[in-house]
Amino acid sequence: MNEHISDAVIRRLPGYYRHLRELEKEGITQISSTELGELMGQTPSLVRQDINCVGGFGRQGYGYDVSRLKNGIGEMLGLNRKHCMIILGSGSIGSAVARYPSFAKEGFETIGMFDIDPARIGCTVANICIEPLDHLEAFCSSHVVDIAVLAVPAEAALETAERVAACGVNAIWNFAPVDLKLEAKHVEIVNVHLSDTLQVLSYKMEHPQT
Amino acid sequence: MNEHISDAVIRRLPGYYRHLRELEKEGITQISSTELGELMGQTPSLVRQDINCVGGFGRQGYGYDVSRLKNGIGEMLGLNRKHCMIILGSGSIGSAVARYPSFAKEGFETIGMFDIDPARIGCTVANICIEPLDHLEAFCSSHVVDIAVLAVPAEAALETAERVAACGVNAIWNFAPVDLKLEAKHVEIVNVHLSDTLQVLSYKMEHPQT
Known part of the structure; x- marks a missing residue:
């Protein structure tokens, strides 16, 4: 297995996992790179390259074993273990x-939620009581927190991220509309830009494929 | 300009646009492929390839004119015109x-919102009154609707998408956790899978770069 998997391949892994899980549910046990490519909107050759990167899981001409490939990719994505998140x-x-149902199903469980707005503190969202941000440090020392979801305004993002990192949280899923980078190298960050996919759609409207 | 720009390049365009807009705000007028690559987390060579794809905007050794490149990419993304959205x-x-502030700033304006839940109909979200889904057809014949945002449960996604397409809406931004495909070829669809970026983060936690 290639230890240096490119970001482009990593970003496609969740898609493979999703399609393979659907195929497994439908009772399909084998799939060719051509069929998987059609589901992914990729060429069969790229599918074979990607799957070689993650460790093979097939033999030329035999296709892939759906469950083995799904489980292999799932393990690489860390989906075989529980992750505790705070928001x-x-x-x-x-x-x-907090309300999105599939995160918990996939093992990403929200265990705490914080805000600075006094009007929101004490309210409940998806059975989680909103605590004041001042409780963050105490919460993180009494709970294992794997991932912090940053859903604060852009101008508060960096400060909040640094505070979370100082609490020992090693992963940040950032929804604030900034490209967050931290000095602390041990913190993994994924920046989500909701606008990006909207702009991709807008591009496709401007350049329809004929 | 290459008319057949790959999906991978298209997906990077919003990131370029975002960084260039920031640079322009900071008063920076020229940028090299090395500097732009650092911002994008890409190699200078990939940056040069991408920008060649979209039409050049620079000369070897001179770097790129920030405003010209930003405006060129913005135009390709259709950001120079208004888009009306329904949710x-x-x-x-x-x-x-509906509440996300930057969409409207970027020209994506929500003009209608629909639901089937009687308890929600008549309520207001971000100054938009929620209408019954039965009003969809009448609304679409009396308004120009560029984009439909699909935020329905997975099991209602296909039926709702087909209904929206039958109303003449040509673009669907799908948040339902399914890979939506329609028979109607004139409808552009971008499927957003929120879990995907969370799984990328989880991958990075499992495989920290040393």
């Missing part, structure tokens, strides 16, 4: 993440 | 999209 900011985005 | 489903995700 910083209880506005629309923070609340949508 | 199907007024739950957490639909409401978060």
